[in-house]
Amino acid sequence: MAKIKYSRVLLKLSGEAFAGKNGYGTDPAILKHIAGQIKNVSEMGIQVAVVVGGGNIWRGAEVARNGMDRVTADYAGMLATVINALSLQDALEKLNVVTRTQSALEINRVAEMFIRRRAIRHLEKGRVVIFAAGTGNPYMTTDTAAALRAIEIEAQVLLMAKNNVDGIYSADPKKDRNAIKFDKLTHLEALNLRLRVMDATAFSLCMENKLPIIVFDVESPGGIEHAAEGESIGTIVTSEV
Numbered sequence: 698m699a700k701i702k703y704s705r706v707l708l709k710l711s712g713e714a715f716a717g718k719n720g721y722g723t724d725p726a727i728l729k730h731i732a733g734q735i736k737n738v739s740e741m742g743i744q745v746a747v748v749v750g751g752g753n754i755w756r757g758a759e760v761a762r763n764g765m766d767r768v769t770a771d772y773a774g775m776l777a778t779v780i781n782a783l784s785l786q787d788a789l790e791k792l793n794v795v796t797r798t799q800s801a802l803e804i805n806r807v808a809e810m811f812i813r814r815r816a817i818r819h820l821e822k823g824r825v826v827i828f829a830a831g832t833g834n835p836y837m838t839t840d841t842a843a844a845l846r847a848i849e850i851e852a853q854v855l856l857m858a859k860n861n862v863d864g865i866y867s868a869d870p871k872k873d874r875n876a877i878k879f880d881k882l883t884h885l886e887a888l889n890l891r892l893r894v895m896d897a898t899a900f901s902l903c904m905e906n907k908l909p910i911i912v913f914d915v916e917s918p919g920g921i922e923h924a925a926e927g928e929s930i931g932t933i934v935t936s937e938v
Contacts (some may be wrong), residue, residue, distance in 0.1 A: 702927025703937035705744040705820060707852040708735070709843035712752030712917040713860040715737045715781055721753055725915070731858075732788035735825060743925050744820040746850055748828045748843040749785060767823035771835035774803055775848070776797030778839060783807060786938060795824045801833030813849050820850065833917055840895040844902040855908055856924045857895060858915035863895045864932035865912050883908075894932075903934070905929075910934040 707877070711730065715810060717724035739745050748884045757774035761767035789796045800808040808829060809815065819826045831842040834905045840857075847855045862872075868876040882890075884904030894912050903910055911924045913931030923930045 705852050706854050706856055706925050707746045707847035708856045709748045710858050712750035713817045716753035728788045732792055736792045736794045737922050738925045739825055746826045748846055749778050749781040750839040751781055768835040773813040773829040779829045782827045786827055797824050798829055801830040810834040817850055838896050840899040848906045853864055855910045857912045863914040865892055879932050884934055887934055907936040
């Protein structure tokens with residue numbers, strides 16, 4: 698077995714990753730694909746935590762633009778992430794992966810409250826930990842939650858699994874054929890270029906704490922496994938020049 702670069706990773710799954718090509722809801726085939734890769738990574742001896750988005754069900758910022766109170770809309774979005782977390786938990790448990798879901802909102806019938814020390818202990822025991830409900834605060838994206846949780850649990854890398862995008866580009870590759878893919882960037886370069894792969898708050902947190910980010914396509918064969926092993930895939934963002 699190849700030498701493993703990271704012993705603890707945090708995987709960020711966007712809500713769109715759950716939807717696949719459907720664009721909405723959950724694609725069972727995609728969910729099974731993701732769960733199978735997480736299982737393989739865990740069986741390598743790598744500790745895996747996951748932050749899930751909810752954009753396949755609800756997008757608080759967009760709903761707020763149509764007139765709904767932004768704080769209420771964001772809390773509804775947090776509940777959407779809980780739905781995705783439970784879906785992923787079920788898919789993993791069907792593969793006999795011991796899993797714990799922790800929520801930033803109190804919802805104790807279906808998930809533990811997020812407690813940093815407990816989350817780390819679960820990881821040390823080889824359990825996959827899924828973080829739901831973002832940071833528990835409105836106006837904060839799940840990208841920010843992913844950066845924050847990765848730093849809190851002392852993950853060595855943040856794996857950003859994107860839907861149908863295989864890295865960071867100079868422009869949206871779906872709209873601009875001349876978009877250039879970056880193999881490597883620094884956090885500062887990504888911020889200065891205003892690349893929208895994740896929000897500025899999340900980038901700043903990663904830069905301040907020197908947390909590397911790997912951006913790759915969730916549907917890439919073995920993509921999660923390759924990224925977790927530290928292989929060359931997608932785009933890597935580091936503090937190194």
